[in-house]
Amino acid sequence: MQTLQFTAESSSDGMIERDFTLGDVPGVLWSPASGAGRAPLVLMGHGGGTHKKHPAMAGRAQRLVTGCGFHVAVIDAPGHGDRPRTAYDEQEIAELRRAQAAGEPERQIVVRYNARLAELAVPEWQATLDALQELPEIGADGPVGYVGIGLGTAIGVPLVAIEARITAAVFVCTWPDVLLEKAQRITVPIEFDLQWDDERISREAGLALFDAFASKEKTMHANAGRHMELPRFEADSATRFFARHLGRTTVTSPA
């Protein structure tokens, strides 16, 4: 088994930030500055074109770490953040930019590229989880959650479908196409965020993905607004969702 190598450490706002590498995969682990005891772990998958420390990741981590005392880990997806792009990455990204500039449909390109990234990223996440659970402050028996945004959902749905250690997940909507069959194997509690006026992912597509989860407890939060307008209070809601399901009983909400 590969071992996590910590490469940098800093601290602010009650949160310790440790950069790490696992083989050639770079990641970040955020932890409570105060706590020494074991605490639940939340894995987060960033959106396409962003990276492990994007504000959408760091902001959610802050809530989970200082609000609930959890650990939060994010790794860069293949071709993202501090990882090199392959010729294939460059080719798909150029194709996507061309389609977007021409006002042509992007769905087929994004679905294909994300599916390829997920094939690579799922085993990376499993190795990362193995290594994180070796840390005494996390441990092998603690509860594990997953949050995915866009690409992070395209990676997270196949990951959660096969990874029994993950017991609760929050997914922000992406195209359902290749994910439907994997979603049908997921039975853990799910919170699913969909933008009601999403100009990129059709309402029917989003509803179909939510419908596919086999989970007995699943909740969709559909908000008025476009693709990039997910309200901030949904990050608070996700925090409460994990507080409920990963074993902490009280959280103060900045409502």
Added chain:
Amino acid sequence: MQTLQFTAESSSDGMIERDFTLGDVPGVLWSPASGAGRAPLVLMGHGGGTHKKHPAMAGRAQRLVTGCGFHVAVIDAPGHGDRPRTAYDEQEIAELRRAQAAGEPERQIVVRYNARLAELAVPEWQATLDALQELPEIGADGPVGYVGIGLGTAIGVPLVAIEARITAAVFVCTWPDVLLEKAQRITVPIEFDLQWDDERISREAGLALFDAFASKEKTMHANAGRHMELPRFEADSATRFFARHLGRTTVTSPA
């Protein structure tokens, strides 16, 4: 203008309960035992076949009063609770029971009966709000919210559509039929609860009602489960929604 007559008062768990009548309409006003200052008001409309002090009302009131320091008022709908049934009520209820026992569709009967009750109840609510705003602990300028469940939504949608004093509303799904046109006039923030596996109200019908609200800020919470299985955490979510919109900034959630 009619004046509110208080007829009984009791106190428990940090909440003062005052029964009142306004003309021949009986109601209840729950208030914080501790607070003397002005506080926002939430009106709540109970479900069909229930009454103003049904646990679904009292439980939500407890969260709003002790969690946020708000006042909460519920009145019995026509033919419900402490109010007499007319011959028309008896006839519609008998017709509904007959259809349900025979396994026949209930939609047409419920929609028709609820629409008639809403015609009566909307002016009753407006008179109640007039009278409540005469109380010094509520006042004429304070923020006002509305919560409706089932029949309470069938009454609440036309009420909120015409009542500018109500600035935020939570609706638990009911049939959209006669409500669509009223919902299109509503622009205040909305939280809308829908049961994804509702055996009485079809998914398409529920989605159509959510879609109809003209509100720039609207959120649908769709939960796996049948008509009567709305999760309790949605009552907590509604409390946070009002804390956000009626002007209190922090609420501790029993997540």
